[in-house]
Amino acid sequence: MAKSPSIPPRFTLRQLHYFVTAARAGQLSVAAAEINISQSAMTLAIAELERLLGTLLFERNRGGVKLTYEGHAFLQHAQAVLELASEAARFPFHHRTDVSGRLELAATYTVQGYFLLPAVAKFMKLFPLVELVPLELPRLQIERQLHDGRIELAALLLSNLDAPQQLQLQPLAYSRRRLWVSATHELAERSTVQWSDIARYPYIVPTVDDAHRNAMRYWKSAGIEPASVIRTSSMEALREMVALGLGVTILSDLVFRPWSLEGRRIQAVAVEGHLPVMEVGLAWNRERPLSPAAQAFREFLAMSSSTPASGE
Structure with a gap:
């Protein structure tokens, strides 16, 4: 008699969302408040997720929760699943467009390495006629080249800009x-x-x-x-x-x-006390209209980051 295949764990997107939020916050009470649910609901959801997976995802201590080795490994998969679900909701019937052109996208070390590249890869699949070239440059050099028109569009830490009032800005993400x-x-x-x-x-x-x-x-x-x-x-x-x-x-x-x-x-x-958040976003010269390729990337990244594409 053939052996029946094992049934994979059936967890929900809601449970994954709770887990990822708790992993980021480091405290169940903080995570619960962040997404407006009770701490008991957060605790039960994560406990059920751990039961389904057959492993502990967090170590509990007086200071909050810390990911176990298994929790850290599962976090990468959970984030990927949530990202795919979010992308499916935002672009359910998005077809490849005929937007074309070359876009040299400047970015600082941190933004390019920790934020930008996955979005670049997705954009290039959706807009195959756009030649997008990532450029890693120091923040000061990016500011200067945006002002004199040598760079059309840049992704950087907006909170680090020396003269943000001289540029058009599109916030994309905030990080404590x-x-x-x-x-x-x-x-x-x-x-x-x-x-x-x-x-x-x-x-x-x-x-x-x-x-x-x-x-x-x-x-x-x-x-x-x-x-x-x-x-x-x-x-x-x-x-x-x-x-x-x-x-x-x-x-x-x-x-x-x-x-x-x-x-x-x-x-x-x-x-304790005030620490300014890190603000990541796009910047461009307000006196120079964006090319179709740059405009397409700006709108795509704004949608992908759940921020409005306003700012003209």
Whole structure:
């Protein structure tokens, strides 16, 4: 008698949404408030998802929840499923268009590496006649070339612009900033930390995308200085240093990963007081109309990011 195939777990998009939100927030109460449900509903949904999968997705502790190794692996699949579902809802009958042309799309290191490229790949499938060429450039160079017309469209951190009023901007995403520490750090179990707590440890700063300038602004606003500063141009080196307990840092959730390249755990903790969010978006010269290719990409990215395509 033939063996009947095993039935795969039947979880819902709602459960995946709750799980991804909780993974990002790090606390079930915060995640529940973010999507306007009760904490008990959030807890039950995730518990049921874990039962269906036959594994724990989170470690529970006093400070909130942390992804297990299995949870981290499942998060990648959950995000992919939600993204496909969202794309199907936004573009259910979208056919390939006859828009053509060449678009050199400038982007800073962080935006290109952590935000932009998946959207670029999808756009190129939907608009095969557009030759889209990604260009990685420093923020200051992008601003200058947008002003003098050498660049038509750019994706960058809008919160870092020196003269945003001189450009047309389209916000696309917002990302909060939190403290990164090793999973075994004494601050890892805290729900929130104060600047005086952070100042006792070496502070690690990446030297890309104005991160050092922004960090010094935070410290100056807090009226305190870190014990010492370590600079690095490598995000992987930064993660490894944090995971090894060699220092701490404050960066956005956009670039956060709970594991270093060597598989060591990293924990993100909320910081008391005001920390400006990272704002990602598009910028172009308000005096120069966008080409059809650039306009198509702007509208596509705005829809993909759930932000309005207004801003003319």
